[in-house]
Amino acid sequence: MPLSDYLQHLDHLRQFTQTVSQELVAWSAPEKRATLLERVAKEASEGASEFLAPLLDGSWRTPPDEVERRIRHLLDAKSLSEFGTDPFGYAPDSIRSVLPLLEFLHRVWFRAEVHDVHRVPAGRCLVIANHSGQLPFDGAVIGGALLLDRDPPRMPRSMVEKFATGLPLTGTWFLRWGQVTGLPDNCRRLLDNDECVLVFPEGARGISKPFRERYKMTAFGHGFLRLALETNTPIVPVAVVGAEEQTINLYDVKVLAKLLHMPACPVTPLMPLLGPLAMLPAPVKYRVYFGEPLRFEGDANDDEAVIAPKVATVRAAIQAMLERGLAERRGWYI
Amino acid sequence: MAKKRTLAVVTGISGRLGQLLVRRLHRLEGWQVIGIDRRAFGRRPADVEHLRIDIRRKACEDLFRTHRVDVVFHLGLMHDPRKDTGEHHTWNILGTQQILEFAQRHGVPKVVILSTGDVYGPQSDNPAFISEDAPLMAAQRFPAMRDLIAVDMYAQSFFWKFPEIETVVLRPVHILGGVRNAASNYLRLPRLPVLFGFDPMVQVLHEEDAVSAIQMAARPGVRGVFNVTGPQALPLRKLVEVAGKPTIELPHVVLPGLLHRMFQFRFAEFPAAELDYIRYAATLDGSRAQDVLRWQPRYGVRDAVRAALRADVFDGAVPERTPGSIR
Numbered sequence: 001m002p003l004s005d006y007l008q009h010l011d012h013l014r015q016f017t018q019t020v021s022q023e024l025v026a027w028s029a030p031e032k033r034a035t036l037l038e039r040v041a042k043e044a045s046e047g048a049s050e051f052l053a054p055l056l057d058g059s060w061r062t063p064p065d066e067v068e069r070r071i072r073h074l075l076d077a078k079s080l081s082e083f084g085t086d087p088f089g090y091a092p093d094s095i096r097s098v099l100p101l102l103e104f105l106h107r108v109w110f111r112a113e114v115h116d117v118h119r120v121p122a123g124r125c126l127v128i129a130n131h132s133g134q135l136p137f138d139g140a141v142i143g144g145a146l147l148l149d150r151d152p153p154r155m156p157r158s159m160v161e162k163f164a165t166g167l168p169l170t171g172t173w174f175l176r177w178g179q180v181t182g183l184p185d186n187c188r189r190l191l192d193n194d195e196c197v198l199v200f201p202e203g204a205r206g207i208s209k210p211f212r213e214r215y216k217m218t219a220f221g222h223g224f225l226r227l228a229l230e231t232n233t234p235i236v237p238v239a240v241v242g243a244e245e246q247t248i249n250l251y252d253v254k255v256l257a258k259l260l261h262m263p264a265c266p267v268t269p270l271m272p273l274l275g276p277l278a279m280l281p282a283p284v285k286y287r288v289y290f291g292e293p294l295r296f297e298g299d300a301n302d303d304e305a306v307i308a309p310k311v312a313t314v315r316a317a318i319q320a321m322l323e324r325g326l327a328e329r330r331g332w333y334i
Numbered sequence: 335m336a337k338k339r340t341l342a343v344v345t346g347i348s349g350r351l352g353q354l355l356v357r358r359l360h361r362l363e364g365w366q367v368i369g370i371d372r373r374a375f376g377r378r379p380a381d382v383e384h385l386r387i388d389i390r391r392k393a394c395e396d397l398f399r400t401h402r403v404d405v406v407f408h409l410g411l412m413h414d415p416r417k418d419t420g421e422h423h424t425w426n427i428l429g430t431q432q433i434l435e436f437a438q439r440h441g442v443p444k445v446v447i448l449s450t451g452d453v454y455g456p457q458s459d460n461p462a463f464i465s466e467d468a469p470l471m472a473a474q475r476f477p478a479m480r481d482l483i484a485v486d487m488y489a490q491s492f493f494w495k496f497p498e499i500e501t502v503v504l505r506p507v508h509i510l511g512g513v514r515n516a517a518s519n520y521l522r523l524p525r526l527p528v529l530f531g532f533d534p535m536v537q538v539l540h541e542e543d544a545v546s547a548i549q550m551a552a553r554p555g556v557r558g559v560f561n562v563t564g565p566q567a568l569p570l571r572k573l574v575e576v577a578g579k580p581t582i583e584l585p586h587v588v589l590p591g592l593l594h595r596m597f598q599f600r601f602a603e604f605p606a607a608e609l610d611y612i613r614y615a616a617t618l619d620g621s622r623a624q625d626v627l628r629w630q631p632r633y634g635v636r637d638a639v640r641a642a643l644r645a646d647v648f649d650g651a652v653p654e655r656t657p658g659s660i661r
Contacts, residue, residue, distance in 0.1 A: 081565070081566040081567075081568060082634075082635075083568040083569070083572045083635070085535070085567075085568060085569060085572075087462050087463065087535070087566060087567050087617065088462045088535075089462075089535045089567075089569065089615070091569075162458060162459040165458055165459070166458025166459070166614070167531075168529075168530065168531025168532055168586060169531040171458065171531075171532075172531060172532060172533045175535075176533075180462070181458070181459055181460075181461070181462075183459065183461045185461040185463065186461050186462055186463075189462070189463060
């Protein structure tokens, strides 16, 4: 490693320890300590009752005939072969077995509060959302909203990081569940096929950002907007509030990530205790806001300077909904 | 005097596809056919000529000097990682170069080259529809693919250099049938190896469909590169299910290194790099062949698998021992 890299890492580490000590000092002030305790008590009791209620009355499970109706709707797609998959490897039938897990995450673990999911139109559309939480549970919850809360259901075809689709088991499962390797050509073909494509334009940068930068969206890629112009697709902006707190990334060990060929290698507070299990999400409460569809016109091959303001419009729409969500919520868990 | 019959030269005529092609051209279309292959031609129709020589030999040129050839079908490419790499390389590259040179020098108006869809190479970040202008990446992880890529590229440059010749390059997906290729051989194994946690999408093509694409490529006016795809892609494990055979789940973590050593010492039947074909997908976009070539597959996945598992596999061609190959 060159000396400059080494010094840079040391500097990151120094900044990080500084932030942690500042936070600790701030929270240990007596008046802060009291409100903190109060907050913890309140969130624990309210959160727990909200967590337990659907489990106790069984309302977290969709009735079997309703599940059947929704799956049949997904199976109605014209691109399925006699072997039950589309050319991308999506097998709607495989959703049946994973649905209980999705329902559990959506209705119990994250208790997702979904606003205006019916703004997602029929026909081709691009769902554009902020990305956060270290592991892509935000994608799962958006999927839950579109599959469980929207009627008729839609399967979001997410553009997934190339790294993830190459992994054993998870890579194959992702493809069977309708997720697609994130390539412009794949996206274009799905939109031409009138599918609903989910894109996180912040990509890996967004999902693995450190805790101190929560709810500050990183730069958006421009590819999605060019594809929307090219295929004349409406864009539905989506804001996800809550995911930032599910896994707290204190520090991203870039050297280790590089070594393991991973996009990021975050260190979380519980890692010394739980090891890699600390990457699993805390039962935070999700709030998902679907915005009005946005339509753009223009040349898909225009200069960055022309595309950038359009991307900024989408980003601003998400930013506004993020702020609304942050104002509405009373805590991480309620 | 009767109208001159169309004369086709077919390299690799003793192979399964060569024989199927001859059957169509000769019996159904009434064409005159001359084959070049150093292997014996099992059930050769009486008036099909067979030059039993190596395509690298200069003597092949005589055929073009003495006849007015209308079409050259170049099917005689070799892909067998067990063979000596030098032999493999010169056979494919020099053989192709020579055949194309003769065709150009003696004014053959049409050349059809049977490349392979394997030139793109399986990778986790392949698009679901690989089009003809995608880069040929197969050699990145599988060096034995280098000469097949070189042949394909050579054919493409020939296409640009000699616009007066209609050059067609066909890149079919895995052909199933009485052929001896990796995909058909795979399905004929008593237990089919699959990799734990992987289930790539695969595309197969019935041998008869492959041959009709080759035949249609010979029509006047058709030129360029075509992916040839059969029925819609399906997961590998579904294909195995169709074949009705048991599987062996292999862990990918330790396997490549082990297999590489075993193959070096000839304990393994296939090189480790071939594992990528049951690990990642390389599915092609066949729309150009369907739009421009006006070719449509007629057989489904089940027919293709049945054709590979049929008994009359080693029809005709007698495998040849060559000095360079180790068996």
